[in-house]
Amino acid sequence: MLKDMLNMLTDALSKNPASNIVKILYVFNQQYEDVQETLQTMREWVDVDKAEGKELDLIGADTNQPRGLANDAQYRMMIKSKRIRSKSDGTxxxxxxxxxxxxxxxxxxxxxxxxxxxxxxxxxxxxxxKIPLKVVNDSQLTTGQLIQLIEQVTPGDVRVASANFTGTFRFSKKYDTPEFGEHGFDKGTLSLILIPAQESVLPI
Structure with missing residues (x-):
């Protein structure tokens, strides 16, 4: 944008970076780029996968899904689950x-x-x-919260009797990078699963 504005100046005006006209255009360009960045963020935050904070709360309100104590990542899962439940036929x-x-x-x-x-x-x-452990970690839901989501998608009073989160005991091939899979042990670090000391009750 700044380069385009400088090209539109007549040759009678100085285009030296130290000149007053260039300094004014530089300030205008910075403000213009800030506005464009804000508008782009607003466009992106219509998407539940990108919205954060209060914008995500507005999407949740449209879906009639309370947040409770959920963080943004957990709340996205709750909103998406609520939307999808209305379309599920129970198969x-x-x-x-x-x-x-x-x-x-x-x-x-x-x-x-x-x-x-x-x-x-x-x-x-x-x-x-089968549910890959990486999927659980990326959702930032505890295993209990995830099972609760599954039970909400199922028809009637169906409950989850047991769940296997694959990859629990896998070692990573890279020492400082967790990896998840069903391939047994390997050198590196243990896989990770989030189990908080006090699990938050989510309004699912």
Missing amino acids: WNAIIDSMANTLNCSPTDLQFKSVIEKGGSEPLALVVE
Whole structure:
């Protein structure tokens, strides 16, 4: 922008960076760029994945989803889950697709089965056979909060009987970079899962 403004000056005016006219244009250019940056942020914050703070609260209010004690990352998951729940038909594929959209992961990363399929006798219960630990950490939800989200997407009174978060005992190939997977042990650091001393109750 500043270069364009300087090019529009007539040759009768000095274009030396130390001249008063260039200093004035520089101040104007800085203010212009600040305004453009603010407008770009406003455009981006319409997206629930980019909104923060009070802007995210406004999106949550439109969805009728209270924040409670959730931070921004957790609140995004709650809002997205609330939106998706209204579209779910209760089938396995719908449940998996809903959770994949909520957690920003691929449906192939998730695997659910009913307790009946696993040889049990409880009809209204499911087993979460696979959720990558990295997905849990990225959502900043505790395992309990994540299970609560899953139960909200399922139909009726279906509950999660058990859940397997894959990657819990994996070592990373890089010493200072956590990695997650189902490939057993390797040199490096232990994988990480967030388990706070006092788990916040979220209005899910």
